[in-house]
Amino acid sequence: MKFDLHTHHFRCGHADGNIRDYIEAGLAAGLAVIGISDHTPYFGRVEDQPFPQIAMGKQAFAGYVEEVLKLKQEYAGRIDVLLGIESDFFPEHVGAYRNTLNQYPFDYVIGSVHSVGEVSIFNKNRWKGLSREEKITSKESYYDLIRQSARSGMFQILGHIDAMKGNYPAFTDIPAAQAIDETLKTIAEHGIAIEINTSGKTKLSGGWYPDDSILERALHFGVSVTFGSDAHTPSRVGDEWEEVARRLKEIGFHEWVYFKNKQKITVPL
Template structure:
């Protein structure tokens, strides 16, 4: 059964295509479930739309919900359209985000770390000028931040864990003990970890997934597609990869309830 729980669309300002375009692409590829999970607005900022290239406006959020719910009804019987959202993990704003997100009928919420300890996920220049010891501190800080997000009680899925592997050269060679603590926390709180295929370097990598299996972490799949044609990208290869590691099931979500599907 093919599914994809992580997609974006034009409202976020850095993706192409409408929500309907992503559903149509999913139908063309015979998906059983298609999750729409665009970035939340910056709810903590006073402006309605402080960064149009990063996420939707606060005033547009209700329209996003209405559109996905309407399309869910329109395509019922053809494909399960799931209402999701990708929310940044911002520790100081958890109560604000919790209050807003819990007022809508989401099927799932993805929690993603894009910045931690003042460091951007994409700032390879910062990483390059660090010593090995400082790089290890950064990785420890990141894993601690992800563990905090798993324990926050807000998310169903953790998005693109270890995405720094794509941007920070040599990152994958560091295996700190905090990785084990992070995975234990994820497992203890019953959060699913996404296998993200937004480029050819899937994350998490083989090593972290082996450790995740050891601790009983549940996994799911998301292409993180920003163009409709990339919906479901690498699904079959990632399925085989997980089977080779030893996983036998993965998760989808409806009404904030986890459903385990056989690989």
């Protein structure tokens, strides 16, 4: 059974197409389940959209939910449309995010760390001039935020947990094995899934998030895994699903999961 839980659309300001386009692409790709999971608005400031082309505006949020729920009904029996959302994690704004997200009937919420020290994880310039020790500190800070997100109770899925390598492939070689293991243990303890996200191919790093070494450790610690293309254009819906399934089986996984009504559903590989 094929599924894809991570898709975007025009409301976030940096994706193409509308929600129906992604659902139709899911049907064409043979998906049984598609999750719509655009970026939440930024709830840490009062402006409607303080960061255009990064996240949807607050005024668009209710309409987003309404449209997904309407399409869920329309496509019932053809493809299971799930109401998801991708939420940033900012420790200082946890209350605002939690209170807002709890007002809506999400099937799942993806928690993603997109910035460390108020700088985007994808900003390759953040690494310029840093010493080895400073790079290690940055990587450890990234995984500390991911651990905090796992403990927050807000998320069913954690998104692209090594995406900091996206525009800085050398990130993978920065030593932080203990931080990664602690993060995976925390994720397992809280029953959260991590996604295998195939959008890394659109960045300098290429490949998937996370890499095989992290997936092997995730299996060791009993972390559940799920699939997300992180499609920002309909043509990428379900992208490399079969390849990911095959690689997970080679690593030793026997199942993966998706979430409906925030309940984990297991699917054999």
